[in-house]
């Protein structure tokens with residue numbers, strides 16, 4: 055049954071509603087307040103503790119927490135009321151950092167990264183440097199305002215790989231997670247992207263979709279879901295895309311609030327723990343990613359960023375970026391990490407095994 | 408013992424049936440696991456069939472399990488409801504088709 059306790063206001067962030075779990079420190083305390091097995095203990099049992107990073111392949115920049123949507127499961131607690139966005143100066147520090155090393159993939163996320171006023175400038179600079187650029191686009195932003203309508207062309211010009219969330223091919227399931235009317239607009243945006251060649255088999259313009267469960271359960275087999283999404287989106291809306299990334303919801307931020315409000319937290323954590331897979335633990339994305347926050351601080355991943363768990367190195371800010379320093383660093387783990395190691399594993403690029 | 412025949416927690420204890428008869432229990436669970444693997448039918452199709460049959464056999468454990476499983480496997484609400492309509496159609500059809508037997512019998516015993 056849908057809980058009546060869950061008084062989520064669909065238009066503003068949890069922070070703006072002064073919800074206790076909007077605080078990273080409260081979340082960490084909560085995640086450690088039970089006697090469930092610790093993530094470190096599980097890593098130890100598969101000889102992976104401490105978890106150590108290798109070469110950085112992905113430079114993931116969070117351009118800010120501002121978003122035109124307020125999805126129920128958002129791990130960023132993003133929304134239109136969030137004002138934290140990356141300045142042009144910090145973007146320049148990111149470019150300087152990239153010039154000092156040979157990381158080839160830059161992954162832009164948010165919030166809705168496109169809402170950052172210097173978003174296009176940043177992409178142009180990255181494009182000039184020949185980087186492989188990924189933009190995590192929520193789709194509805196393309197239709198949110200006239201000034202965004204040409205985003206598909208802009209993306210195509212810079213050969214940006216577009217990664218977009220579409221939790222389901224049913225309007226009901228997508229809207230229940232992402233907000234009323236989101237499905238219809240997402241479909242329209244996908245058709246716009248398809249129209250200029252995105253997601254087409256013979257095109258180099260990549261369009262990948264992100265599936266994440268619209269409830270307290272783990273994603274099923276990624277390939278099976280991809281086949282079904284392809285079939286249904288093609289039949290119903292003539293939409294094509296390249297790959298489907300199945301991503302597990304991590305128990306933090308608004309998804310954690312949902313779990314707590316609906317009294318599903320313990321069962322969900324137990325499900326994650328029971329599904330712990332050492333192979334997935336070996337392949338967690340923090341081992342080859344560095345995540346940069348809107349204010350320039352460095353994190354092992356976007357989830358740690360939201361929990362304010364900074365990297366375990368002397369230099370914790372992009373102004374002091376040093377790829378050598380970050381190599382072989384000990385990754386900061388906590389109970390939320392069970393979300394990355396369950397089943398086939400989960401990362402920003404889908405399963406990891 | 409609770410004063411109710413069904414407890415949702417019992418679903419998780421299903422595996423315990425092997426305790427009293429390991430050989431048959433294990434054979435059953437091996438078979439069960441094999442049946443639900445991806446085959447000529449996809450795992451999602453099998454889950455939807457199981458959901459429909461669960462309703463036909465009135466098993467609350469199975470309804471719980473295969474509602475979750477169908478959702479996990481990407482089925483949507485419409486598919487799930489259509490699946491149980493199939494079960495309902497067969498059930499009601501099975502009742503009604505016996506109407507022919509009734510008619511035959513009535514013909515037989517009346518002038």
Ligand code: SF4
Pocket residue numbers: 121122123124125127128129130131132133164165166192232
């Ligand atoms: S999940 Fe993405 S689109 Fe939804 S509120 Fe969060 S940042 Fe915005």
Ligand code: SF4
Pocket residue numbers: 338339340341354355356357358385386387388390391394
């Ligand atoms: S949550 Fe972050 S730090 Fe933890 S395992 Fe996942 S990627 Fe690594």
